[in-house]
Amino acid sequence: MSDAQTLPDAPLEPKSPYELRIRENRGVTEESLKEAIAGGSVGFFHSFTTGSTVDGPGVRCVAWLSGCQFRCQYCHNPDTWHLINGLPVPLARAVQELGRYRHGLKVMNGGFTLSGGEPLMQDRFAVRMFTAAKDMGIHTALDTNGYLGERLSDDELKSIDLVLLDIKSWDSEVHRRVTGKDVTQVLDFARRLSAQKRPAWLRYVLVPGLTDDFDGIEKLAKFVADLGNFERVDVLPFHQMGKFKWKQLGINYSRDDTKPPTPEVVQRAVGLFRANGLKAF
Numbered sequence: 001m002s003d004a005q006t007l008p009d010a011p012l013e014p015k016s017p018y019e020l021r022i023r024e025n026r027g028v029t030e031e032s033l034k035e036a037i038a039g040g041s042v043g044f045f046h047s048f049t050t051g052s053t054v055d056g057p058g059v060r061c062v063a064w065l066s067g068c069q070f071r072c073q074y075c076h077n078p079d080t081w082h083l084i085n086g087l088p089v090p091l092a093r094a095v096q097e098l099g100r101y102r103h104g105l106k107v108m109n110g111g112f113t114l115s116g117g118e119p120l121m122q123d124r125f126a127v128r129m130f131t132a133a134k135d136m137g138i139h140t141a142l143d144t145n146g147y148l149g150e151r152l153s154d155d156e157l158k159s160i161d162l163v164l165l166d167i168k169s170w171d172s173e174v175h176r177r178v179t180g181k182d183v184t185q186v187l188d189f190a191r192r193l194s195a196q197k198r199p200a201w202l203r204y205v206l207v208p209g210l211t212d213d214f215d216g217i218e219k220l221a222k223f224v225a226d227l228g229n230f231e232r233v234d235v236l237p238f239h240q241m242g243k244f245k246w247k248q249l250g251i252n253y254s255r256d257d258t259k260p261p262t263p264e265v266v267q268r269a270v271g272l273f274r275a276n277g278l279k280a281f
């Protein structure tokens with residue numbers, strides 16, 4: 001599949017990531033999907049929005065791409081897991097759409113964030129989008145679980161102004177239980193970002209009975225503080241806003257009875273990061 005190939009006139013309208021979206025692929029075959037992914041000529045989108053204030057600094061355009069290799073127990077976007085579910089959008093069209101907002105984004109000290117799913121499942125498209133955004137003078141951010149960070153060269157990392165790194169747990173056993181995957185690659189990516197002096201923010205989802213082990217949080221806080229390139233930490237309280245998606249997709253949801261953490265528990269976690277000299281919220 002190339003930019004020139006005729007694609008259905010997909011409605012690239014701003015939409016909430018909290019809406020369930022599946023089978024948006026409009027007849028794209030597995031084979032053409034692989035070809036498009038390899039070259040980055042087409043991105044597979046779950047959704048995008050133009051006015052986010054929680055996905056990096058300022059007001060931002062955010063694109064949520066489809067595809068993720070993790071299976072987090074608390075994922076609020078399980079409809080992003082499969083690449084083939086995404087809406088195919090040619091690179092040129094996505095860049096053109098982003099360009100419409102370039103002046104507004106600058107005025108609002110914002111930029112462009114790629115999220116997901118896991119955007120590095122579509123690493124070539126991500127790199128081409130970031131390069132195009134930088135060429136338009138737009139600040140760029142990558143919201144990632146870090147597992148596929150090695151897909152980006154050191155030069156490509158330079159087209160990303162900020163990495164929002166989601167570390168699901170410091171403890172390898174807990175990380176595997178939460179996500180189904182090992183934490184080693186994630187921590188290696190964090191170290192590499194530090195070595196390359198790339199600005200990063202940590203995102204930590206606090207889930208009662210799963211990721212609220214304060215000893216582990218303290219070790220993570222020390223690790224991140226020692227890296228020296230993490231400018232901010234956001235402790236994100238678990239919520240149930242994605243529960244309906246699990247039900248509608250017919251996937252077994254193990255967090256049915258889990259309640260959001262109390263404000264006291266959230267503040268205790270925030271305090272552990274602050275105690276290590278980090279700006280945490």
Ligand code: SF4
Pocket residue numbers: 068069070071072074075076077078080116117118145
């Ligand atoms: S990394 Fe994000 S998108 Fe992937 S399963 Fe986990 S929470 Fe969901």
